Amino acid sequence: MALFVTTGMKKVHTDKYSEADLIEGLRKGDGKVIQFMFSRNLPLIKNIVASFPALILEAEDVFQEGLVRTITNIKANRFNSLSSVHTYLYSICRFICLKEYHKTKQLDLSEMQESIEYQKEDSYYELLNIVTEMKKKLEPGCAEIIDLRFRLHDASNIDERAHKLMNFETIAFKLGIKPENARQRFTRCLAKLISAVHQLKSMDEYLSSS
Amino acid sequence: MNIDPKDIDLIERYLDNNLDISERYLFEKRIKEDPEFERLVKTRQVLPGLLESATDYDRTRNLVSDEITESKHWLLHFIKPSYLAWAAVAVILIGSAIGYLILKHQGNDQVLSVAGNKKKIDTITITPGYKQPSKAIRETIILKSVTGISLMEPKNEIVFNETAIITFHWEYKADSITHLYIASAGTDKIEIKTEIKPGTESYTLNAKKLKSGRYYWFIGNKEVKRFFTVER
Numbered sequence: 397m398a399l400f401v402t403t404g405m406k407k408v409h410t411d412k413y414s415e416a417d418l419i420e421g422l423r424k425g426d427g428k429v430i431q432f433m434f435s436r437n438l439p440l441i442k443n444i445v446a447s448f449p450a451l452i453l454e455a456e457d458v459f460q461e462g463l464v465r466t467i468t469n470i471k472a473n474r475f476n477s478l479s480s481v482h483t484y485l486y487s488i489c490r491f492i493c494l495k496e497y498h499k500t501k502q503l504d505l506s507e508m509q510e511s512i513e514y515q516k517e518d519s520y521y522e523l524l525n526i527v528t529e530m531k532k533k534l535e536p537g538c539a540e541i542i543d544l545r546f547r548l549h550d551a552s553n554i555d556e557r558a559h560k561l562m563n564f565e566t567i568a569f570k571l572g573i574k575p576e577n578a579r580q581r582f583t584r585c586l587a588k589l590i591s592a593v594h595q596l597k598s599m600d601e602y603l604s605s606s
Numbered sequence: 607m608n609i610d611p612k613d614i615d616l617i618e619r620y621l622d623n624n625l626d627i628s629e630r631y632l633f634e635k636r637i638k639e640d641p642e643f644e645r646l647v648k649t650r651q652v653l654p655g656l657l658e659s660a661t662d663y664d665r666t667r668n669l670v671s672d673e674i675t676e677s678k679h680w681l682l683h684f685i686k687p688s689y690l691a692w693a694a695v696a697v698i699l700i701g702s703a704i705g706y707l708i709l710k711h712q713g714n715d716q717v718l719s720v721a722g723n724k725k726k727i728d729t730i731t732i733t734p735g736y737k738q739p740s741k742a743i744r745e746t747i748i749l750k751s752v753t754g755i756s757l758m759e760p761k762n763e764i765v766f767n768e769t770a771i772i773t774f775h776w777e778y779k780a781d782s783i784t785h786l787y788i789a790s791a792g793t794d795k796i797e798i799k800t801e802i803k804p805g806t807e808s809y810t811l812n813a814k815k816l817k818s819g820r821y822y823w824f825i826g827n828k829e830v831k832r833f834f835t836v837e838r
Binding site (some may be wrong): 425427430431434435456459460463464467468471472521523524525527528531542543546547548561563579580582583584586587588589590591593594599602603606 | 608609610611612613614615618621622645646648649650652653654656657658659660661662663664666667669670671672673674676677
């Protein structure tokens with residue numbers, strides 16, 4: 397794990413995990429690596445949060461959101477390794493605080509030059525959060541039929557699934573209902589979900605980047 | 607804005623390739639002419655990927671949350687009440703042991719002093735010109751550390767009558783000047799203060815110099831003191 401080496405007046409933090417180990421561990425969701433990242437980086441995240449005294453933010457929450465985004469970006473190959481994974485995490489956490497600060501002060505975040513690269517990403521994560529929340533709020537049976545139609549629990553590649561929707565006969569067979577009922581339930585559920593996200597600004601940005 | 611389920615059904619049939627030629631033509635024409643519908647079709651097309659990402663994002667968040675909880679739980683394991691109780695007991699025991707050793711060390715010093723060899727005693731007699739410090743001035747006792755002092759006579763809680771000549775006897779091993787103090791036990795007011803040079807180990811006082819009452823005396827530091835009483 398982490399070691400402290402004293403060199404004169406300064407404490408240098410050295411890691412037992414190499415950068416490659418960390419990235420691979422985070423990509424795989426290795427619990428030990430996540431716990432290491434927590435113990436290694438929380439004090440620094442606390443400092444970042446403390447540098448925004450006007451904010452009521454928990455350092456742990458900022459860390460958690462920052463690490464989730466870091467892992468998601470690593471999985472999606474959006475982490476370019478130009479900086480260390482720790483520095484990358486700090487940048488994301490700092491942006492999260494900065495965003496909250498600007499929200500509190502009603503300032504325009506787009507004026508912050510340093511935050512531009514994270515704004516697009518932030519909009520995407522905001523959209524993911526909304527989609528997740530809206531899906532959870534759907535009536536019982538809705539999430540199930542949407543997952544079946546989109547084959548979200550299939551182990552096959554996502555690109556194949558996108559072009560291979562499950563037909564309503566198969567869905568009906570799996571749910572023990574008639575195909576027409578499956579179709580009606582699905583269209584009703586999907587209409588509700590799309591209604592919730594269709595007009596979002598973050599959806600605009602997502603559609604324009606897709 | 608609520609989406610019409612009929613539009614969703616139409617899009618699903620299009621994606622399933624279940625529209626006939628005329629329906630397909632109208633569908634594609636509508637996409638070109640109706641930006642809202644075009645946006646709806648695009649939204650529907652990106653939705654499976656978005657839902658997949660959202661599910662993965664949520665799963666990652668739960669994983670990170672669980673690992674943080676686990677990490678904190680691990681820390682809490684070491685500071686749970688039973689461990690705190692044991693730590694407190696250990697601190698008390700160590701503190702007691704240190705206190706005992708210090709007291710024992712001090713006690714040994716005094717015992718050694720009492721049991722020591724005979725020392726040369728210089729008698730100091732209070733001359734008629736001796737001026738007692740003004741009782742109106744309450745002196746502050748500076749608790750400076752005076753090492754090497756052992757109080758010998760009088761023993762603790764001895765009672766003297768007003769005609770007594772009290773001889774204070776001590777052993778002083780240091781080589782710096784210090785003071786003998788006699789203070790009222792009731793008010794802590796310094797009644798007599800006299801300089802003690804290295805090598806001086808006794809001081810004689812006529813009890814008449816003191817009012818009747820209970821006093822204590824010490825050399826330099828009142829942490830080690832002896833009480834005595836003067837009666838009329």
